[in-house]
Amino acid sequence: MAITSANQLELLQTAEAVAREKMIDPDLVIEAMEDSLARAAKSRYGAEMDIRVKIDRKTGNARFTRIRTVVEDDAVENYQAQVTAEQARPYLDDPKVGDEIVDEVPPVELGRIAAQSAKQVILQRVREAERDRQYEEFKDRAGTIINGIVKREEYGNIIVDVGRGEAILRRNEKIGRESYRPNDRIRAFVKDVRRETRGPQIFLSRTDPQFMAELFKMEVPEIYDGVIEIKAVARDPGSRAKIAVISYDNSIDPVGACVGMRGSRVQAVVGELQGEKIDIIPWSEDQATFLVNALQPAEVAKVVVDPDATRIEVVVPEEQLSLAIGRRGQNVRLASQLTGLDIDILTEEEESKRRQAEFNARTQLFMDTLDLDEFFAQLLVAEGFTNLEEVAYVEQGELLAIDGVDDGTAEELQARARDYLEAQNAKALENARELGVEDSLIGFEGLTPQMLEALAKDDVKTLEDFATCADWELAGGWTSQNGQRVKDDGILEPFGISLEEAQDMVMTARVMLGWVDPDELHPLRDDAGTEETAEANTEAGV
Numbered sequence: 001m002a003i004t005s006a007n008q009l010e011l012l013q014t015a016e017a018v019a020r021e022k023m024i025d026p027d028l029v030i031e032a033m034e035d036s037l038a039r040a041a042k043s044r045y046g047a048e049m050d051i052r053v054k055i056d057r058k059t060g061n062a063r064f065t066r067i068r069t070v071v072e073d074d075a076v077e078n079y080q081a082q083v084t085a086e087q088a089r090p091y092l093d094d095p096k097v098g099d100e101i102v103d104e105v106p107p108v109e110l111g112r113i114a115a116q117s118a119k120q121v122i123l124q125r126v127r128e129a130e131r132d133r134q135y136e137e138f139k140d141r142a143g144t145i146i147n148g149i150v151k152r153e154e155y156g157n158i159i160v161d162v163g164r165g166e167a168i169l170r171r172n173e174k175i176g177r178e179s180y181r182p183n184d185r186i187r188a189f190v191k192d193v194r195r196e197t198r199g200p201q202i203f204l205s206r207t208d209p210q211f212m213a214e215l216f217k218m219e220v221p222e223i224y225d226g227v228i229e230i231k232a233v234a235r236d237p238g239s240r241a242k243i244a245v246i247s248y249d250n251s252i253d254p255v256g257a258c259v260g261m262r263g264s265r266v267q268a269v270v271g272e273l274q275g276e277k278i279d280i281i282p283w284s285e286d287q288a289t290f291l292v293n294a295l296q297p298a299e300v301a302k303v304v305v306d307p308d309a310t311r312i313e314v315v316v317p318e319e320q321l322s323l324a325i326g327r328r329g330q331n332v333r334l335a336s337q338l339t340g341l342d343i344d345i346l347t348e349e350e351e352s353k354r355r356q357a358e359f360n361a362r363t364q365l366f367m368d369t370l371d372l373d374e375f376f377a378q379l380l381v382a383e384g385f386t387n388l389e390e391v392a393y394v395e396q397g398e399l400l401a402i403d404g405v406d407d408g409t410a411e412e413l414q415a416r417a418r419d420y421l422e423a424q425n426a427k428a429l430e431n432a433r434e435l436g437v438e439d440s441l442i443g444f445e446g447l448t449p450q451m452l453e454a455l456a457k458d459d460v461k462t463l464e465d466f467a468t469c470a471d472w473e474l475a476g477g478w479t480s481q482n483g484q485r486v487k488d489d490g491i492l493e494p495f496g497i498s499l500e501e502a503q504d505m506v507m508t509a510r511v512m513l514g515w516v517d518p519d520e521l522h523p524l525r526d527d528a529g530t531e532e533t534a535e536a537n538t539e540a541g542v
Contacts, residue, residue, distance in 0.1 A: 025129070030055050032125030037062060045105065048080040068101040134165040135200035138193045145214045146204070150184040160186055160204060167202035175206050175274045176238035187272065189214060206273075207237035215272055216243065219265045220258055228254045231283040234337035238274050242294060242334045244283040255280050281338075287312075291343070294335035298324035301348055311342040315351045362386055370416045379404075392417035425449040436461045444512075446505055451492055458491045467509040474502040 016026050037053040041064055045051060050067040070092075073084045088095035148160035148167060156171035158180055169188055180186060188204035189211035205211060213230045222228040228247050235241040247254035258280045259266050266278055279297075284290040288303040291312065298320045304313035316324045324345050325332050336343050346354070359381055366377035369388060383402055385391055391399075392414055399410040428449035432442070435456035440463040442452060460466055475497050476490030490497065497505075510516040 027057075028129040029126060030057065032129075034062075035125065037064075041105070046080060048078055050081040051105070062107065064105045064107055066103045066105050068103075070095050070097055070099045070101075072097060131195075131200055135193065135195050137164060138162075138190070138200060138202050142190050142193045143210065143214075144190055145187060145211070145218070146190050147185065147187050148204075150180045150182055150186055152182060153180070158186070160188070162202065165200065165202060167204050169204040169206065173203075173205040173207050175276070178206075178238075178274055207235065209233035209235045209241075212241055212243065212269065212273065212278075215269045216258060216265075219260070219268050222247075222252060222254075222257045227252060228257055232338045232340075234334040235276070236330055236334060238276055240277045240279070240330055240334065241273075242279045242281060242338045244281050244290070244294070244338055246283040255282055279334075287339070287341075291335065291339050291341065294338045295324055295331065298331065300324070302351075311344055313344045313346060313351070315346050315348055318347045318349065321345065321347050366391075369420045370413060388417045388421055392421055428453045432456045438462045441466055444505075444509065446501075448495070451495055454491055454494070460491065463509055463513060467506060467513055467515065469502075469506055471499050471502040471506060474506070475499045 016029075034053045034055055037055075038051050041051040041053065042049060045066070050069070052065050052067055054063045054065070055061070056063070068081055068083050068088075070085055070088050071082045073086075076082045076084060083101065085095045085097070088099065088101055091101045092099055146162055146167070148162040151159045151161045151166065153159070158169040158171075158174070160167045160169055167188075167190075169186070173188075173191070188206050189208050190202065191205040191208055192201075192203040194201045194203070210233065212235060213233050216230060217223045220228065223230060223245075227249050228245055230243060230245055232244040233241070234243075243258070245254040245258055247257070257265075266280065270276060270278060281293040281296055284293065288305055291303055291314065292300045295314065295316075298316060300314055300316055300320075302315040304315070314324070323331070326334075332343055332345055359378075362381045362385075363374065363377045365388070366372050366380050366385075367374060370377070370391070372380075379402060380391065385394075394414075396407075396410050396414070399405050399413060400407070405413075425448070429442070429452065432449060432452040432455075435453070437452050437456045438461060441447070441455070441461065444463060444466065447455070455461070455466065460469065469491075472488060472490065474490050474492045476493035477488050477499070479486050479488050490502070492502065507516060511518050
């Protein structure tokens, strides 16, 4: 069938019908038709020819043309589609490189095979256009709530009709054991939208903490307006959750606004989450206050905050211990997620015993190393001295502030502490040398003799060995294995080296070895630290 013998307006009608059905631009369908006709023409006139087809948007008339491009004399590779300037003179007045010679060619007859091929080209282009349209429509909806209708279930995953596309709710993103039947209505959080070869993939979730946050935004106008902000959310999907809120208007109680009149607002969220119990707590900039709020309904007696520690201690009365921990550790786990802190919960009796043990250990340390009697050693501990370094290098005035300590006693205490530390350093350095540590590492700034000894025992003996270490190998961290957090002990972790300090030391070593340009130290350090941390799946320092 020749293209000119067909009803030319039928082309336009077909294109418009397909575009309307697939909800895409009609021009895309017509362009697909032009490509398919051009491909059919090439099979007739020769694959090396540059055949182009243009369909008139008003009449449907298809115009077939052959294009030859003017190129440099020595650049001709395809004699059917390229010509030199000299060869183009009969066709163009003043041919230049890049000019085109356009010749109209007769329309082709579309045989059965050519027609089938053209159909496949059109369908492929229409599918691609439809996928692009779906992706553009849903990519900006990530992080929002969407309503849909259940179509079917596949291996525990729910396929949801969301209007102009399909989304998937994986079985691990469902709350508890909830089940759905075809045509059930469902509300879910758009967790991710990805462009894949098989089309845009829309991933839904009902367990994501942000699903709860978005539900509260829908139920509480003050959150939608920005008067109240949700600062943190922690969930045990289907069981219990904690949400921290803050109000930027002193006249509005953030907790009361989220609860609503007779609990109407929070109950609407609870109903959507299959009865999940929700604790709404006020957020505070003060870390200790926020932690006390997060552990509600348990009462906290004391919070011990150590800025240098990665964990925080909470002391509760004996009768509040089980409530603070919660069933299977749920309450403390949610509080930890909400605050971003690792929490140790102790009873008052346990804390008292632990502090007494620490007091006795430090007293014994000063008795053994400084040759003091028990009373004087206890006096030092009671004044807040915890180790020999503090005694050796503290301002002498702090020692003189202790009752019964004069200038001579203070000088003697510091002399004994320094002598002991120097002896320990000399011994550690000797051990490190015996283990094979080279001078290049011994001279590295920031490493003490004890650190050198620890590195040597872990087979890090040269500056090159040290430079190849990852930050988490030195400072320690946490690794995820089979869904469980596993502690990775760092070589220098006992010496209080943080992840950031480890990154700086490793990068400095690499600069000294010429592996890294000093001008690029900061960006490279950030990338390297991130990459090494990601490789180990570590969560240290976060």
